[in-house]
Amino acid sequence: MVRFILRRSVGVIGVLFAISVLTFLIFQAIPNGDPALRLAGRLATPQQVADVRAQWGFDRPLYDQYFTTMGKIFSGSVVSYTQQVNVLQEIKRDLPATLSLAIGAGIIWLGLGILFGVLSALSAGHLLDRGLTVLSLVGVSTPVFFLGAMMLYYLGYKWSIFPLGGYVPLTQNPWQWFTHLLMPWFALSVLFIGVYSRVLRSTMLETMNEDYVRAARAKGISRSRVTLRHVLRNSLIPVIALFGLDFAAVIGGGAILTESVFGLHGVGQYAADSIFRLDVPPILVITMLTAFAVVVIGAFVDIVYALLDPRIRL
Incomplete structure (x- = not known):
């Protein structure tokens, strides 16, 4: 098992390096035009563009530009010139809302997904299986923004059961944190x-x-006993694969619609606002960190694979 983890870790390092190079090329080297002008924003003055060019090393060789870009990203010194804020500090400020949404929703969709899947498999062809199949199709076909809007209107505005959106930090008021996130979690x-x-x-x-x-x-x-000890254990492997990818995608901005509908002001909403403003530095940092999160969580999922199925270690 230790040898498997070491092999997987070496592979992760190689993939992370390839992602950093590819992200740099996509944002800085491949597009036509001046990368300093893209980073500085549409309203930047010629002097500001010149300052950005000097700070990011766009007047130096390509490999030097790569190391400068990576140094700025991982040191947390990337600045949004359009919004005049430090990008990493904004991500840290918005990350608790996104993590709260992703972790809570992940627990719900994994638990209920496994429960409904087991019940449906054990009652295949019967009324319960057909009912769960219909519910699954309805859930898959319902847009998040529509479901969120209906929940806000009926559960929040009309019946006043839950708060009308917003986010309350866990450290500030745990009960308000829980009640504000119930509808986003289920949506x-x-x-x-x-x-x-x-x-x-x-x-x-x-x-x-x-x-x-x-x-x-x-x-x-x-x-x-056969179902729980053998069938379910082997059948969970593809579910865990999906969970790892989906959870990483949600953290990296996959919950943009949910955050926007309920006004959670998480990382996804920050990315959407930056795209709307054509603000490149936040998009660059969020893309890099999201890709890294997907790879790291994917490696963790592979380790869980090995625990569920020892054949994968070979």
């Missing part, structure tokens, strides 16, 4: 619950027909 989770339950159902039904499952049942082992 973001509905789509994933439908997808995960369908994936788990199909995987479990396929696994139930494997020879080792039939052999275990033939030896007299109860159906529930």
Whole structure:
């Protein structure tokens, strides 16, 4: 297991380096025009553009520009010249809202997705399975912004059950933090619950027909024990893969619509605002950190794979 983790770690380092080079080329080297002008913004004066060019080393060789760009990103010194703020400080300020949304929604969609998938697989062809299938299709087909707007109107405005959006830090008021995030959690989770339950159902039904499952049942082992100890464990592998990618995507801005509808002011909403302003520095930093998060979480998922299925370590 230790050897597997070491091999995976070396691979992660190589992928992270490739991502940093590719991101640099996409933002700085490949597009036509002056990269200093893109970073400085549309309203920058010629002197400001010249200052940006000198600070980022755009008058030096390409490899020097790469190391300067990476140094600025990882030292936290990238500044949004349009908004006049430090990008990393803005991300740190908005990250608690995004993490709160992603972690809470992730727990909900993973738990309910597994529960509904198991129930649907065990009752395949029966009324419960058909009902869960309809609910899954409705959840997958419902846009987040529509569901969020309906929840805000009925649960927040009309019936006054939950607050009308906004975010309260956990350290400030835990109960208000919880109540403000309940609707965003469920609005973001509905789509994933439908997808995960369908994936788990199909995987479990396929696994139930494997020879080792039939052999275990033939030896007299109860159906529930075979399902929980063998079928479910092997069927969770694709679900965990999806969860790792989806969770990283949500943290990196995949919850833009949810954050915007409920006014959470997280990293996703910050990225959307920067795109609207054509503010390149925040987009550059968020893209880099998001890609890194996806790779690191993917490596963690691979380790979980190995724990679930020892054959993967080979």
